[in-house]
Amino acid sequence: MVNAEQKQLDPQYGEPAQYEQTKKKKPQKLANGKIKLDYGPLYHGKRQDPAMKKWRENRFGQFIHWGLYSIPGGVWEGKTYGYAAEFLKASAGISTERWNGLKDEFNPTEFNGKEWASMAKAMGAKYVCLTTKHHEGFCLWPSKYTEFDIENTPYQKDLMKEFVDAYSEAGIDVYLYYSVLDWYHPDWRTKLKTMDDVEAFERFKTFTQNQLVELLERYPQVKGLWFDGTWDQCWKDNGKFSYELEVLLKEKRPGLIVNSRLRADDFGKRHRDSNGDLMGDFESGYERRLPDPRDTSVTKNDWECCMTIPENQWGYHKDWTLTHQKNTNELLEMLAQCSSQGGNFLLNFGPNGKGVFRAEEKRIAREIGEWMKTNSAAIYGSDYAGLKKQDWGYFTKNTKSGEVYMIVFNVPISYQLRVELPKHQTISKANMVGIGQELQLEKFDSNETFVLLPPKSYTSPFVIRLELKANKKSQ
Numbered sequence: 001m002v003n004a005e006q007k008q009l010d011p012q013y014g015e016p017a018q019y020e021q022t023k024k025k026k027p028q029k030l031a032n033g034k035i036k037l038d039y040g041p042l043y044h045g046k047r048q049d050p051a052m053k054k055w056r057e058n059r060f061g062q063f064i065h066w067g068l069y070s071i072p073g074g075v076w077e078g079k080t081y082g083y084a085a086e087f088l089k090a091s092a093g094i095s096t097e098r099w100n101g102l103k104d105e106f107n108p109t110e111f112n113g114k115e116w117a118s119m120a121k122a123m124g125a126k127y128v129c130l131t132t133k134h135h136e137g138f139c140l141w142p143s144k145y146t147e148f149d150i151e152n153t154p155y156q157k158d159l160m161k162e163f164v165d166a167y168s169e170a171g172i173d174v175y176l177y178y179s180v181l182d183w184y185h186p187d188w189r190t191k192l193k194t195m196d197d198v199e200a201f202e203r204f205k206t207f208t209q210n211q212l213v214e215l216l217e218r219y220p221q222v223k224g225l226w227f228d229g230t231w232d233q234c235w236k237d238n239g240k241f242s243y244e245l246e247v248l249l250k251e252k253r254p255g256l257i258v259n260s261r262l263r264a265d266d267f268g269k270r271h272r273d274s275n276g277d278l279m280g281d282f283e284s285g286y287e288r289r290l291p292d293p294r295d296t297s298v299t300k301n302d303w304e305c306c307m308t309i310p311e312n313q314w315g316y317h318k319d320w321t322l323t324h325q326k327n328t329n330e331l332l333e334m335l336a337q338c339s340s341q342g343g344n345f346l347l348n349f350g351p352n353g354k355g356v357f358r359a360e361e362k363r364i365a366r367e368i369g370e371w372m373k374t375n376s377a378a379i380y381g382s383d384y385a386g387l388k389k390q391d392w393g394y395f396t397k398n399t400k401s402g403e404v405y406m407i408v409f410n411v412p413i414s415y416q417l418r419v420e421l422p423k424h425q426t427i428s429k430a431n432m433v434g435i436g437q438e439l440q441l442e443k444f445d446s447n448e449t450f451v452l453l454p455p456k457s458y459t460s461p462f463v464i465r466l467e468l469k470a471n472k473k474s475q
């Protein structure tokens with residue numbers, strides 16, 4: 001037996017082959033100038049299979065953060081902690097033992113899958129992503145691989161089954177969030193410093209794989225997995241594992257969609273490999289931020305922006321007055337921007353420990369839904385329109401019908417909305433969506449036209465549908 005000190009990663013004891021392999025590789029250039037990778041992307045370019053097309057058409061999703069952190073809601077022993085509520089254990093320095101005791105209080109008696117799904121549907125969400133396990137390690141489903149799960153709470157029941165069934169029946173695609181980082185599991189390590197760490201992490205990888213396979217087997221309707229908590233050195237040094245995990249999960253569930261956070265390559269590069277190519281099916285680095293609205297390079301890959309309503313609260317926090325709360329029009333503008341650049345918008349909700357959404361969330365969901373009732377044609381199935389962005393808002397183009405939409409957020413004082421088209425095209429007609437009113441056009445340059453708005457006060461964003469025609473002399 002070697003003692004603990006000897007077990008430090010001393011060269012005389014060597015390192016397990018798997019660990020060595022990802023840590024010590026030297027980059028090799030291929031004939032095309034690219035770095036040779038054994039664990040790069042599974043494919044290049046955008047996936048065009050039906051499952052991924054559906055993901056793209058959905059454009060708008062509901063994110064749900066729900067776990068033990070939803071009980072204290074950012075408040076511990078009378079003190080309010082302003083940082084993200086799901087981080088309360090860390091920000092208030094709560095011992096693991098005390099935090100884990102929250103499991104005995106988790107009893108969401110007000111949870112009703114059908115009501116949740118109908119709220120999401122009325123909002124216009126086409127997909128949902130639920131936290132099955134966040135950093136705290138608590139599992140919302142009854143897992144064979146841990147005691148720290150819903151089965152061992154006063155609630156006991158498999159609420160995830162009710163959730164997945166209700167959303168699926170409502171026609172909303174279900175995705176599952178899974179944090180690899182785990183504050184509960186004794187084998188989780190951020191960095192592998194000793195042989196013990198390496199061995200523990202091997203067990204942790206098995207645990208992770210088992211849980212993910214378990215999720216896919218238990219919930220057959222699930223369309224994809226949304227990974228998080230993969231930024232630590234341990235994961236970056238295990239590119240081989242994340243590659244093999246992606247392969248395995250996709251074999252288990254053909255068509256499965258995974259975000260770019262799952263992967264690290266041979267040299268520890270995340271999201272994008274050492275050659276700059278995306279790993280996973282969509283770029284998920286846009287957390288609480290959007291790309292520059294004029295940046296067309298983002299249209300090369302699928303991507304998604306996940307967004308909170310307050311500044312940075314994912315889990316339920318009792319006090320939302322601490323930071324700016326985005327209003328409905330601000331959120332609609334983000335949704336429109338995502339659609340205009342070929343991305344999805346995933347808007348977060350954090351129900352409380354009883355399973356109740358806060359009043360502000362219900363109101364925002366209702367208001368978004370009202371807008372979507374009239375205007376969703378400019379969102380669902382839409383993509384980058386190939387037109388130069390203008391200051392009044394965003395162009396989108398429906399990929400099936402080819403119809404072009406203008407989603408207007410800033411009405412100019414002149415009431416003139418500038419549109420610049422390719423030389424071979426002209427606008428033949430412009431209609432206000434909803435009212436149907438035809439708008440006057442003024443062509444003022446070979447390829448520029450003003451869409452003229454009736455002068456009045458505009459109080460909410462609106463959509464204009466353009467009919468385009470090819471010029472006679474087009475080449």
Ligand code: H79
Nearest residue numbers: 065084086087134135228229231287306314315
């Ligand atoms: O679930 C929500 C948050 O709780 C979770 N992701 C969203 C979807 C989240 N966990 N951590 N964070 C967000 C912020 C963490 C940032 C950091 Fe880092 C981790 C700072 C240092 C390590 C990521 C990696 C940013 C810099 C390096």
